[in-house]
Amino acid sequence: MSAVLQRVPEVGERIEIVGRAPGQDGLLTPPALAFLADLHRRFEGERRGLLESRARRQAGYDAGGLPDFRADTAAIRAGDWRIAPIPAALADRRVEITGPVDPKMVINALNSGANCYMADFEDSTAPTWANLVEGQRALREAVIGTLDFVNQAGKRYALKPEAERAVLIVRPRGWHLDEKHVLVDACPEQGRRGERMSASLFDLGLFCFHNAAALAARDRGPYFYLPKLQSMEEAALWNRVLAHVERELRLPHAQLKATVLIETLPAAFEMDEILHALRDRIVGLNCGRWDYIFSYIKTLRAHRDRALPERAQVTMAQPFLKAYSERLVRTCHRRGAHAMGGMAAQIPIGNDDEANDAALARVRADKLREVAAGHDGTWVAHPALIPVAREVFDAYMLGANQHEMLREDVVASRDDLLRPSLGTITRKGFENNVEVCVRYLAAWLDGNGCVPIHYLMEDAATAEIARAQLWQWLHHGGLHLDDGSPVDFALFERALLNLPSRLAGESVPGVSRVREAIGVLDRLTHAEQLAEFLTLPAYERID
Ligand SMILES: CC(=O)SCCNC(=O)CCNC(=O)[C@H](O)C(C)(C)COP(=O)(O)OP(=O)(O)OC[C@H]1O[C@@H](n2cnc3c(N)ncnc32)[C@H](O)[C@@H]1OP(=O)(O)O
Ligand SMILES: O=CC(=O)O
Numbered sequence: 337m338s339a340v341l342q343r344v345p346e347v348g349e350r351i352e353i354v355g356r357a358p359g360q361d362g363l364l365t366p367p368a369l370a371f372l373a374d375l376h377r378r379f380e381g382e383r384r385g386l387l388e389s390r391a392r393r394q395a396g397y398d399a400g401g402l403p404d405f406r407a408d409t410a411a412i413r414a415g416d417w418r419i420a421p422i423p424a425a426l427a428d429r430r431v432e433i434t435g436p437v438d439p440k441m442v443i444n445a446l447n448s449g450a451n452c453y454m455a456d457f458e459d460s461t462a463p464t465w466a467n468l469v470e471g472q473r474a475l476r477e478a479v480i481g482t483l484d485f486v487n488q489a490g491k492r493y494a495l496k497p498e499a500e501r502a503v504l505i506v507r508p509r510g511w512h513l514d515e516k517h518v519l520v521d522a523c524p525e526q527g528r529r530g531e532r533m534s535a536s537l538f539d540l541g542l543f544c545f546h547n548a549a550a551l552a553a554r555d556r557g558p559y560f561y562l563p564k565l566q567s568m569e570e571a572a573l574w575n576r577v578l579a580h581v582e583r584e585l586r587l588p589h590a591q592l593k594a595t596v597l598i599e600t601l602p603a604a605f606e607m608d609e610i611l612h613a614l615r616d617r618i619v620g621l622n623c624g625r626w627d628y629i630f631s632y633i634k635t636l637r638a639h640r641d642r643a644l645p646e647r648a649q650v651t652m653a654q655p656f657l658k659a660y661s662e663r664l665v666r667t668c669h670r671r672g673a674h675a676m677g678g679m680a681a682q683i684p685i686g687n688d689d690e691a692n693d694a695a696l697a698r699v700r701a702d703k704l705r706e707v708a709a710g711h712d713g714t715w716v717a718h719p720a721l722i723p724v725a726r727e728v729f730d731a732y733m734l735g736a737n738q739h740e741m742l743r744e745d746v747v748a749s750r751d752d753l754l755r756p757s758l759g760t761i762t763r764k765g766f767e768n769n770v771e772v773c774v775r776y777l778a779a780w781l782d783g784n785g786c787v788p789i790h791y792l793m794e795d796a797a798t799a800e801i802a803r804a805q806l807w808q809w810l811h812h813g814g815l816h817l818d819d820g821s822p823v824d825f826a827l828f829e830r831a832l833l834n835l836p837s838r839l840a841g842e843s844v845p846g847v848s849r850v851r852e853a854i855g856v857l858d859r860l861t862h863a864e865q866l867a868e869f870l871t872l873p874a875y876e877r878i879d
């Protein structure tokens with residue numbers, strides 16, 4: 337790593353910044369660093385403990401157990417309570433655009449006409465130090481209204497007036513990730529480096545430190561999307577963090593608001609509990625379907641009967657996904673919370689009208705399913721999809737939300753949430769998983785966390801499905817493609833073989849890192865244990 341060690345004497349040399357990026361000094365001021373170091377000291381122990389709990393739970397599933405509703409929280413599920421009122425700025429969230437945090441994306445997303453913009457440090461951002469600093473800088477300038485950008489061709493991007501902009505919601509990274517560029521409590525006398533701080537606390541803490549007062553003054557939050565939670569204890573930790581930030585920054589109680597992504601299988605069994613743990617500050621749950629599918633594979637990796645068919649066949653019509661999304665609507669509406677839909681992976685296809693129409697039709701059908709199921713809003717990955725989503729939600733959701741649709745007809749039992757799926761693995765599906773993993777990883781290592789591949793949006797969540805499937809299919813052994821060929825490592829090696837030469841001839845993002853990506857995928861796929869996240873080993877390879 338081309339690291340520059342920056343000592344911060346004002347904080348007693350107890351925090352080191354390893355890295356250098358334009359604009360960093362204006363963000364990582366001594367008071368901001370003192371604020372971050374304090375977050376680390378207060379909450380790091382609990383975070384570590386919760387990550388250990390995840391591992392213990394997983395060990396139970398690996399030993400043959402299956403997720404279930406908790407006996408110790410039955411009273412929370414049965415109780416008659418509601419979340420705190422939702423602020424006006426988040427009352428109507430029918431269309432939300434999501435995307436990485438580089439300045440052009442931020443401007444385009446805020447100007448896009450969507451109700452809200454989820455500025456994403458998670459699935460769609462490769463967390464290079466340069467990307468993180470640039471993203472925090474762009475958001476800070478967006479909050480004060482000065483952000484602008486000029487591209488290489490000289491085209492200028494500027495923000496629309498605030499009343500015409502989407503409401504900003506920031507997604508910090510998940511609890512599993514460290515921020516290796518911020519080391520807290522080094523002890524040089526004993527030759528000890530500091531501890532890496534939590535990436536979640538870095539993203540959220542730094543954003544709040546610089547923007548909370550301005551946003552609160554305009555009744556615009558700060559608002560957050562919280563990713564990849566697995567339990568109500570993790571939600572409770574977030575709640576303590578948010579309460580602490582409010583106190584430290586002298587904000588009113590419960591000024592910070594959160595929407596939690598239900599995107600892990602264990603969390604689907606604790607939706608009520610998560611809402612309850614954050615009840616003063618939560619405004620909704622979201623169906624993070626791509627990570628959810630990944631988590632289903634990962635959680636049930638030892639359960640051969642729950643292996644999934646190829647990605648293209650894992651649609652929201654699969655019973656386990658239908659049950660999860662409908663349970664989310666029912667749970668949210670009972671508690672007065674928004675039940676947000678998720679992302680359709682199709683994106684516009686500029687050079688083929690017929691293919692473009694087909695892609696838009698699939699997005700439309702997905703949004704129609706969501707609004708009919710009772711969702712109060714949805715996500716789009718690209719500005720050109722906003723009219724499609726808006727048209728569907730405007731036609732079927734007449735008020736700002738549809739909380740009145742209680743969905744008491746939904747059962748979504750434990751068996752429904754775990755229901756095995758029908759389907760096949762085709763050669764094309766297998767090879768596509770290999771290609772997506774390699775191309776996505778190469779782009780990610782090159783600093784790009786979201787790329788179009790074969791006209792689908794691919795990010796850390798969608799790529800994880802492909803990676804976890806390959807591991808599961810190959811390690812279960814004895815599986816066959818629909819043409820009868822064995823699914824084995826020879827098939828995997830053959831799929832990898834021609835990729836470098838093929839991709840070298842195409843202008844794919846991160847092409848110079850394709851061989852490195854192949855190496856990472858090869859190790860992850862051969863490993864005895866399924867790695868928790870592909871971004872963990874990959875993170876050690878980026879600046
Ligand atoms: C599983 C999940 O977590 S989903 C949430 C995380 N994933 C995302 O947020 C996906 C975000 N989307 C994207 O990053 C992009 O749309 C991609 C990578 C999928 C496609 O990007 P591109 O190929 O560059 O799209 P395309 O060339 O059609 O873009 C056209 C214009 O729209 C802009 N644009 C595209 N997507 C977005 C977006 N999500 N937000 C804002 N602007 C966008 C581009 O910047 C470009 O602007 P310009 O004309 O001013 O240069
Ligand atoms: O974050 C969203 C998802 O689908 O994963």
Ligand SMILES: [Mg+2]
Nearest residue numbers: 459624627797
């Ligand atoms: Mg996700």
